[in-house]
Amino acid sequence: DHRDLHSFPTRRSSDLVENSLDAGATNISIYIEHGGIKSVTVIDNGHGIEEDDLYMAIQPHATSKIFEAEDLESISTLGFRGEALASIVEVAEVEIRSRFYKSDEAKYITVKGGEVVDKGDCALSVGTSINVSSLFYNTPARFKFLKTPKGEEANVTRLINDFMLSNPHISFEYSVDGELKSQNEGTGLLDTVYSVFGDDVAENLISVSFEEKHHKITGYIARPATNAVVGNKKKQTFIVNGRIFEDDTLSSVIQNAYGERLMKRTFPIAVIDIVMPFELVDVNV
Ligand code: ADP
Ligand code: MG
Numbered sequence: 001d002h003r004d005l006h007s008f009p010t011r012r013s014s015d016l017v018e019n020s021l022d023a024g025a026t027n028i029s030i031y032i033e034h035g036g037i038k039s040v041t042v043i044d045n046g047h048g049i050e051e052d053d054l055y056m057a058i059q060p061h062a063t064s065k066i067f068e069a070e071d072l073e074s075i076s077t078l079g080f081r082g083e084a085l086a087s088i089v090e091v092a093e094v095e096i097r098s099r100f101y102k103s104d105e106a107k108y109i110t111v112k113g114g115e116v117v118d119k120g121d122c123a124l125s126v127g128t129s130i131n132v133s134s135l136f137y138n139t140p141a142r143f144k145f146l147k148t149p150k151g152e153e154a155n156v157t158r159l160i161n162d163f164m165l166s167n168p169h170i171s172f173e174y175s176v177d178g179e180l181k182s183q184n185e186g187t188g189l190l191d192t193v194y195s196v197f198g199d200d201v202a203e204n205l206i207s208v209s210f211e212e213k214h215h216k217i218t219g220y221i222a223r224p225a226t227n228a229v230v231g232n233k234k235k236q237t238f239i240v241n242g243r244i245f246e247d248d249t250l251s252s253v254i255q256n257a258y259g260e261r262l263m264k265r266t267f268p269i270a271v272i273d274i275v276m277p278f279e280l281v282d283v284n285v
Helices: 008-022 051-057 072-077 084-091 140-145 149-166 189-197 248-261
Strands: 027-033 039-044 093-099 106-112 115-122 127-133 171-176 179-183 205-211 216-222 236-240 243-245 270-275
Touching (some): 008 027, 008 039, 027 149, 051 093, 084 093, 149 171, 149 179, 149 236, 149 243, 179 189, 189 205, 189 216, 189 270, 236 248, 248 270
Parallel strands (some): 027 171
Antiparallel strands (some): 027 039, 093 106, 093 127, 106 115, 171 179, 216 270
């Protein structure tokens, strides 16, 4: 499916980080090279993978979660996206290193084109490290469906920023071509807002806090006429129950609330975190 190839490095980086979150990680490091086309590495301090399960994890049927999940809520929180690792190992070289939290030793497997080509012991503290390289080595025609390295990089960066903002109690570290791009302490939204937007912008954000029967809304929005008001909506981030979503209605509400305080075609940076009963969420959103 060509749509699945589009932004492959971004989508697969997303899958890897989701897996780290599913594993209960509180520390996640992401390293990409050449927009993630050359390599993507995600290292976490989650519960790790038992040796036997390393082989299971790359099988297409590794996901039984959807059959266990009783309702939409559990599906959404179990992080079911299905067969991410299986689809990556088919088209790239993948090294999975992991130390299970009950184990004294770490193991690795190297998988290429779906086959295990190497395995053994390695040194690692509890958690998992997954490195994806040689993308599309066996199907080079697929490269033409990717964006340029800069385009892929921009998408991965936006993705990681979204992960940071929607998981402000997790500490992330994100590096591009060996250079540290962002890092937060995992101590809450304010710290994360500084990491994502930089000090100059974050200083011009005002905190938002509102609560009524079913909704608790917190976040940060731009002070008018400052550099926290920008030329596009891409830096407006909406989170409902821990998940990022996009919604033009909410953007319009914000735009209208500022009214005359905004110059034409400018948009306030905003991070709006909504917590509400799951059954009141329109799942299409
Ligand atoms: P899914 O997440 O839908 O089960 P994946 O292909 O993403 O499918 O992952 C397969 C399995 O590999 C996961 O269910 C999990 O058991 C294991 N796994 C993958 N990444 C990690 C990780 N970072 N930490 C612990 N376990 C992991
Ligand atoms: Mg997964």
